[in-house]
Amino acid sequence: MPPRPTTPAKTLPTDFLAKADETVAHYPFSARSATLPLLHLWQEQFGFISEEAIVWIAARLGQVPIHVLEVATFYPMFHREPFGKIHIKVCRTLSCELAGGRELFETMKRLTGATGDEHGPIHSPDGRYTLEFVECLASCGTAPVCMVDETLHEKLDTPEKIKACLDTHSTGGEPCPIT
Numbered sequence: 001m002p003p004r005p006t007t008p009a010k011t012l013p014t015d016f017l018a019k020a021d022e023t024v025a026h027y028p029f030s031a032r033s034a035t036l037p038l039l040h041l042w043q044e045q046f047g048f049i050s051e052e053a054i055v056w057i058a059a060r061l062g063q064v065p066i067h068v069l070e071v072a073t074f075y076p077m078f079h080r081e082p083f084g085k086i087h088i089k090v091c092r093t094l095s096c097e098l099a100g101g102r103e104l105f106e107t108m109k110r111l112t113g114a115t116g117d118e119h120g121p122i123h124s125p126d127g128r129y130t131l132e133f134v135e136c137l138a139s140c141g142t143a144p145v146c147m148v149d150e151t152l153h154e155k156l157d158t159p160e161k162i163k164a165c166l167d168t169h170s171t172g173g174e175p176c177p178i179t
Contacts, residue, residue: 012056016045020060031061035071039078048079076134084123084130086169088112089147092133099143100157105133107162108146 019041027033035057042053049072058065072078090096090105105118112129116122121132139145142154148169156162 013045016041024060032063032067034061035063035068036075039068039072039075043078048082050080079121081121082127083121084128086129087147087149088129088131088166089134089137090131091135091137091139091143091145092118093136093140095140096137096143096145101144104144104146104156104162105131107159108166111163111166 020038023037023041024031024034026037038057038060039049039053042057043049046053054065054068054072057063058068061068072080088108090101090108092101092105096104108114108131109122112124112131113126114122114124114129114131118133121130123130134147137145137147137152139152139154144156145152145154146156146165147153148165151169153165156165
């Protein structure tokens with residue numbers, strides 16, 4: 001097992017280090033195979049994959065940082081920048097586009113105050129929301145759809161439904177009703 005690297009920027013939590021050790025132990029033949037699980041673990045702990053993460057994971061696995069960076073940038077579920085506490089993914093594929101996906105995105109953008117264009121994650125000024133267009137969310141028959149964190153919301157075809165959905169997540173209530 002490669003030695004545990006040290007991080008000059010901060011001391012990593014003991015529980016994180018224990019989970020990392022346990023994760024790597026599941027791959028005795030090739031520690032490099034633990035790259036994906038360690039990226040997931042880091043993102044769960046710290047919210048995004050920083051440069052520090054790339055360097056630390058590479059050192060932990062006895063790899064060069066570019067190998068970890070290649071994995072982190074290949075998979076869209078890894079965030080390379082801090083994301084808001086509430087992550088909104090709006091489907092942009094054909095069914096949702098035809099049913100009002102662009103309007104859904106623009107309404108979410110207006111309601112959250114997120115600024116920027118549709119070509120990458122955009123953030124609200126208070127850091128509470130991150131909004132992005134994504135490929136198919138696999139609910140074409142109930143378009144337009146979005147995911148707020150890990151909850152799918154369907155038939156968001158009016159500004160009122162969109163606001164109700166967002167309000168639900170903003171206040172921690174139940175998922176918005178589908179009508």
